[in-house]
Amino acid sequence: xxxxxxxLLIFIFSFNASSFETTGMVSLENRYFKNDDNLSxxxxxxxxxxxxxxxxxxxxxxxxxxxxxxxxxxxxxxxISFIEELKLEKTFGDEDDYFFGLGFEKxxxxxxxxFSAVDIINSRNYDGALExxxxxxxxxxxxxxxxxxxxxxxxxxxxxxxxxxxxxxxxLGVGVDIQDSYFVNDSETxxxxxxxxxxxxxxxxxxxxxxxLFFTQHFDRQTPIFGNRNYIVDPTRTVCGIEICPLDxxxxxPYYYEVKDLGGYVTIPWEKWIFKGEFLKRDFSEDTKIGTFxxxxxxxxxxxxxxxxxxxxxxxxxxxxxIIGEYSRTLGVDDAYSRRRFIFQNxxxxxxxxxxxxxxxxxxxxxxxxxxxxGVTESIxxxxxxxxxxxxxxxNASIRYIDAEKTTDYPQGLEIFEDDHQGQLSLxxxx
Amino acid sequence: MFKHFVVxxxxxxxxxxxxxxxxxxxxxxxxxAKIIEEAGKKFDSDSSDMEMxxxxxxxxxxxxxxxxxxxxxxxxxxxxxxxxISPVDVKGTKLLTHSHKVKDDEQWLFLPSLKRKKxxxxxxxxxxxxxxxxxxxxxxxxxxxxxxxxxxNETESEWTLKRVSKKRSGYSKQVxxxxxxxxxxxxxxxxxxxxxxxxxxxxxDWKKFIVGKKVFFKAMKxxxxxxxxxxxxxxxxxxxxLGGKVxxxxxxxxxxx
Numbered sequence: 001x002x003x004x005x006x007x008l009l010i011f012i013f014s015f016n017a018s019s020f021e022t023t024g025m026v027s028l029e030n031r032y033f034k035n036d037d038n039l040s041x042x043x044x045x046x047x048x049x050x051x052x053x054x055x056x057x058x059x060x061x062x063x064x065x066x067x068x069x070x071x072x073x074x075x076x077x078x079x080i081s082f083i084e085e086l087k088l089e090k091t092f093g094d095e096d097d098y099f100f101g102l103g104f105e106k107x108x109x110x111x112x113x114x115f116s117a118v119d120i121i122n123s124r125n126y127d128g129a130l131e132x133x134x135x136x137x138x139x140x141x142x143x144x145x146x147x148x149x150x151x152x153x154x155x156x157x158x159x160x161x162x163x164x165x166x167x168x169x170x171x172l173g174v175g176v177d178i179q180d181s182y183f184v185n186d187s188e189t190x191x192x193x194x195x196x197x198x199x200x201x202x203x204x205x206x207x208x209x210x211x212x213l214f215f216t217q218h219f220d221r222q223t224p225i226f227g228n229r230n231y232i233v234d235p236t237r238t239v240c241g242i243e244i245c246p247l248d249x250x251x252x253x254p255y256y257y258e259v260k261d262l263g264g265y266v267t268i269p270w271e272k273w274i275f276k277g278e279f280l281k282r283d284f285s286e287d288t289k290i291g292t293f294x295x296x297x298x299x300x301x302x303x304x305x306x307x308x309x310x311x312x313x314x315x316x317x318x319x320x321x322x323i324i325g326e327y328s329r330t331l332g333v334d335d336a337y338s339r340r341r342f343i344f345q346n347x348x349x350x351x352x353x354x355x356x357x358x359x360x361x362x363x364x365x366x367x368x369x370x371x372x373x374x375g376v377t378e379s380i381x382x383x384x385x386x387x388x389x390x391x392x393x394x395x396n397a398s399i400r401y402i403d404a405e406k407t408t409d410y411p412q413g414l415e416i417f418e419d420d421h422q423g424q425l426s427l428x429x430x431x
Numbered sequence: 432m433f434k435h436f437v438v439x440x441x442x443x444x445x446x447x448x449x450x451x452x453x454x455x456x457x458x459x460x461x462x463x464a465k466i467i468e469e470a471g472k473k474f475d476s477d478s479s480d481m482e483m484x485x486x487x488x489x490x491x492x493x494x495x496x497x498x499x500x501x502x503x504x505x506x507x508x509x510x511x512x513x514x515x516i517s518p519v520d521v522k523g524t525k526l527l528t529h530s531h532k533v534k535d536d537e538q539w540l541f542l543p544s545l546k547r548k549k550x551x552x553x554x555x556x557x558x559x560x561x562x563x564x565x566x567x568x569x570x571x572x573x574x575x576x577x578x579x580x581x582x583x584n585e586t587e588s589e590w591t592l593k594r595v596s597k598k599r600s601g602y603s604k605q606v607x608x609x610x611x612x613x614x615x616x617x618x619x620x621x622x623x624x625x626x627x628x629x630x631x632x633x634x635x636d637w638k639k640f641i642v643g644k645k646v647f648f649k650a651m652k653x654x655x656x657x658x659x660x661x662x663x664x665x666x667x668x669x670x671x672x673l674g675g676k677v678x679x680x681x682x683x684x685x686x687x688x
Binding site: 431 | 485487491492493517518519520522534535537539545546547548549550551552553557558559562563564566599601623624625629657659660662678680683684685686688
C-alpha cells in the first residue's frame with residue numbers, strides 16, 4: 001500500500017520536476033547458515049534485492065525518494081519492501097542559512113563504526129548483519145539553522161514505526177513469529193504507531209574535532225521487551241509450568257517504551273589517528289511490567305558508552321590498512337539486565353580494513369567482536385571481501401562465525417545466535 | 432704541524448663554503464617558491480569537471496569523474512569540495528577539505544548511501560586518492576611554510592627546485608621543474624622514504640585564465656606514472672573556470688548533505 005502511494009507521489013511530482021535523476025542497485029544475495037538440523041528454520045536464502053533512488057527538483061525544493069526491496073526465493077519471510085527516504089528539502093534565507101525538511105528520512109547519528117550508543121532514531125530490519133542493520137525511513141519534520149561552523153536542528157517525528165524482527169523460520173530471529181508491537185508511554189499501552197516524538201540536536205565542527213549533543217523524547221527501538229502485558233503470576237507453576245502465565249499463551253509481542261535520551265558524540269583527528277566517543281543517558285518514562293519467559297520485566301534507566309579509534313597506515317605499495325578498535329559498555333544496570341537487553345554489553349571490536357587502492361577498489365575487512373566480561377565466552381569473527389568487477393558490477397563475499405554457547409534454557413545476549421554462522425555472496429549491479 | 436694546520440684550514444674553508452652555498456641555494460629556493468605561491472594567489476575560486484583515468488600495469492583502464500570547487504581563503508588557507516559522479520556506486524560522495532598553511536588539513540567525507548558525515552584524518556596524507564596514483568598529499572595545499580626548499584638548477588625557461596616536507600610525509604623529497612612562463616610546475620618527481628624515485632607527474636595542456644587583471648596558467652592535465660608499479664593515473668579538467676561566484680556556505684561542513 002505504502003509503495004503504491006509512493007509511486008503515485010513520484011508520478012505527480014514528475015510533472016512538476018525540472019530535472020530527474022535515477023540511480024539504483026540490483027543485487028543477487030545468496031546466504032548460507034550452518035545446518036542446525038531444524039526443519040522449521042531456513043538455512044539458506046537466495047534473494048534479489050534492489051534500491052531505486054529518484055532525485056528531482058520540485059518548485060525549488062529537493063525531492064528524494066529511495067525504496068529498498070528484497071524478494072527471497074527460498075525464505076519467503078525475508079520478503080520486504082520499505083522506504084529509506086521520501087522527502088522534500090528546502091534551504092532558504094539570503095545565505096541559505098535555514099533548512100526545512102519533510103518526509104521519511106534516514107538518520108546516522110554516530111561517530112563509531114561497529115558499536116554505536118547514539119544511532120537510535122530509525123527503526124530497523126534485523127534480518128541482516130547485527131552490527132550493520134538496514135534502516136527504515138523515519139517520518140520527520142525538521143527545521144535547521146546553520147551557523148558559521150555549526151547547526152541547530154529541531155525534529156518532530158509525527159509517528160513511530162516498529163522494527164522488522166525475523167520470524168521463527170529465520171536463523172536471525174528470536175525463535176518465534178512476532179506479533180504486532182506495542183508502544184508503551186505514560187498514558188497507556190498503545191499498539192498505534194501514531195505516537196509523536198521529537199528531538200533537538202546541536203552539531204559543532206571545529207579544527208580540533210567535531211561534536212554533537214542531542215536530546216530526544218521518543219520510543220526506544222533498540223531494546224524492546226518481548227513478552228505479554230496480560231499475564232498472571234503463578235509462583236507455584238501449576239497453571240502453565242512457569243512462573244509467568246500469559247493469558248493468550250504467547251510471549252512474542254515486542255514492547256517499545258517511551259524514553260528521554262540525552263546523548264552526544266565526538267570525533268577528534270590527530271595526525272594519522274581518529275579518536276571517537278559516544279555517550280547516551282536513557283531515562284524511561286514508564287515502568288510498566290511485562291510478563292516474559294524469565295519473569296516480570298520492565299525498562300530501567302541506564303547509560304551507554306562507546307569509544308574507539310582509527311589509525312591509517314599507508315604502505316609504499318600504495319595499499320592502505322585502516323586499523324579500527326572500539327569498546328562498548330552499558331552502565332547503571334547489572335550484568336543480568338544487560339544480557340537480557342543487549343547483544344553487546346561489554347565488548348571490544350578489533351579489526352582492520354585493507355584497501356588495495358586499485359582500479360576495482362578492492363577492500364578486505366576483517367575483525368572480531370569479543371565480550372570481555374569475566375565468565376562469558378561470546379565472540380563474532382568477521383571477514384568480508386568487496387571488489388568492483390567492471391563499471392557497474394560489484395562482488396561482495398562475507399563470512400561471520402559466532403562463538404557463543406547457550407548457558408540457560410532462555411538464551412540471552414549473543415547466545416540467541418549460537419551456531420548461526422553465516423556466509424554470504426552478493427553480486428550487485430549499480431546504475 | 433704546518434701541513435696539518437693548512438689541511439685543517441682548507442677543510443674549514445671547504446665546509447663553510449659548502450654551507451654558504453647551501454644557504455644560498457636554500458634562500459634562492461625559498462624565493463622561487465614564494466614567487467610561485469604569489470603567482471597562484473587571487474584566483475578567488477576554481478570550478479571544474481574532472482576525469483581521472485586509472486591505468487594498471489597491464490594497460491587496462493577505468494575512469495572516474497568528479498565535480499570540484501575551490502574557494503581561495505586568506506593567507507593560503509583554502510577550501511575545496513569534490514563530488515564523485517562516477518563510478519555509480521559512489522555517486523554523490525563528497526570530500527570537503529579545509530586546507531591550512533601549516534597545520535593539518537581538516538577533511539570530511541559525506542557518504543550518501545549511509546547519510547553519514549564522517550570526519551577523516553587530515554594527517555593521513557600518504558593514502559591513495561580514489562585508488563589512483565595520486566595521494567591526498569599530492570592534492571593538498573602545498574603552501575611554502577610546509578616545506579624546505581633548495582634551488583638545484585636554473586635555466587632561461589625553468590627552475591629546478593627540491594622540496595622536503597617539514598612534517599611527516601610519504602616522500603623523502605620532491606624535485607620540481609617549474610616553468611617561468613606558467614609560474615607552475617611542469618614536472619614533479621616524487622622520491623619514497625628510501626630515496627628511490629617513486630612517481631613522476633607531468634603537467635600539460637596549459638590554459639590561460641584571467642581574473643581581474645591577473646593572468647593565471649593552469650595545467651588541464653596531470654599524468655602521474657608510478658615507476659615502481661608501472662601504474663598510471665591521468666587527471667584532466669574540463670569546463671574549468673576561475674574567479675566565478677561560488678557560495679562560501681557550500682564549504683561549511685555543517686551543510687554537507
